[in-house]
Amino acid sequence: MTPDAIEQVRHSYRSLTASERQLSARFYDRMFAASPNLRRLFPPDLTVLQGHFEAALALVIRNLNDMAALKEPLRELGAQHVHWGARPEDYVTARDALVSAIGSLSPEWTAELEGHWRAAITAIIVPMIEGAAVHHALEAERLAEER
């Protein structure tokens, strides 16, 4: 992402922080509407998770100009997500739900801004999916050594 695109995403994020809880609630609503089978993977009460999700999102937005530093933590988060049942395609569902939730709460929303947000969220989900793949590869290696 260009520095200008990053600044646009940060500016847009700041305009959303007043309605933060609303953002994660709307995100989960949209994700479950798009993929109802995902609902059973989550606890019935999403309150705590919404807080975690917002904290993770805020951290990434702050560090968009240095995503290399977040690659490992995001890979680890992706590896953890394997145990929670997240599949690669679910991340695309999550990304689209998040972009759509952000758009629905944004005072100004343009195709350009939507593209920048999509790029920012793609930069989050790619290392998470990689982390899951590494997790599976290590598991396969461990099994191979068992023989």
Ligand code: HEM
């Ligand atoms: C934008 C991508 C995503 C981010 C940034 C993200 C972030 C997080 C964070 C920060 C947590 C809390 C971790 C903790 O408590 O230690 C979490 C938990 C979880 N996530 Fe995600 N997540 C993402 C995508 C997904 C997707 C696609 C799924 C699909 C199944 C998913 C399913 C879960 C589940 C089931 C939990 C645990 C719920 C529990 O506490 O039982 N996440 N996620």
